[in-house]
Amino acid sequence: MAGSRSVVMGRPREFDIDEALERAMLVFWERGYEGVSLTDLTKAMGITKPSLYAAFGDKKELFRKALERYTEGPGDYGTRALEEPTARGVAEAILRGAVRTTTRPGGPAGCLGVQVALASNEAARPAHDMLVEWRNTSVRRVEERFRRAVDEGDLPRDADPGQLARYLATVTFGIAVQAASGLSRDELQEVADIALASWPPPGVRPPPPGRPG
Template identity: 45%
Template sequence: MAVGRPREFDPDQVVDAAMKLFWAHGYDGVSISDVTTATGVNRRSIYAEFGSKEALYERAVQRYRTGPGGYVVEALARPTARDVAEAMLHGAADTVSGDPHGCLTVDDGPGLAQMREATVHQIAKRFDDAVADGDLSGVDTLLLARWIAAMCQGIAIQARSGASRADLHALADVALAGWPGEARKAH
């Protein structure tokens, strides 16, 4: 029985490197040559392992969602809708102010629009649960979820433009001042 050559690279390391490249430069700003330069793995091996740039990108996006973007899942588990919003906004501020700045998912890469829409619906579902529990009332939960997503995306754009982590957290606090019922509490 013939024994093949052992794999000369760790696919997870390639996915991590690709994630950082796509995060910094977007889908269109990264070529397989960029990945080979960053990892030292040749083009043929990358295609043999991942099949295509798009498939590598999809793996990189999944790595981002379970790694740096994992704050979304943690936020959705918070006990109140307000806590969810706070964890989303401040989680975004922490994640997007790292290196690289910005958010991998605020791009026009393959499948991202659908993924962002699915996330909005996850947030809306969590807010629906808060309405059913009596924690939240008098709101359009889908619209509120879109607002939170838009604020997180705006924080990411500000990070990419050079805003500091402190500024991003201050933006999150300003956004939270618009939370339903906050104006009534202030008076």
């Protein structure tokens, strides 16, 4: 919908939907879900509450759209990483992408997904549940890519693709938490380099009986 504009009922001026959604994404990214009110969102987006409801639905649906925008924008390094020709290339692209995205100059620190996932208030449950599925989907896609790497001989036959995917996700989310806590890009890159120093990680267990690969 790039460049789309919407005329809001009962309001004479127009607003750019993409620009408003980008601003909403940044607010959620910086402040989480439960820490943001509709007033905060409408102020940042430059629209009224009726305009928000008409264009995006309620707060939950606005967050869903913001998460999609994040996944296709700043967070697309995860999708692009799966196109790397080797499992190590996938791991390196994911970790380096996480470092870059969570330490963008002039942008919110950390990861939108992690910021919201740390919420504990019941009011944030809809966003929390969305992010559980978002993270699980990401891990499954990496696992599938690593399973292919085992089949192709790029990873050892006794490597467990699921364990490797979970390991990588844990390091990635850890980078995001540390970025939100103030660690610099150089410091976080050192963490990524340590994780990549031995690939696959030592002590990777073979898959349980009955699982292929």
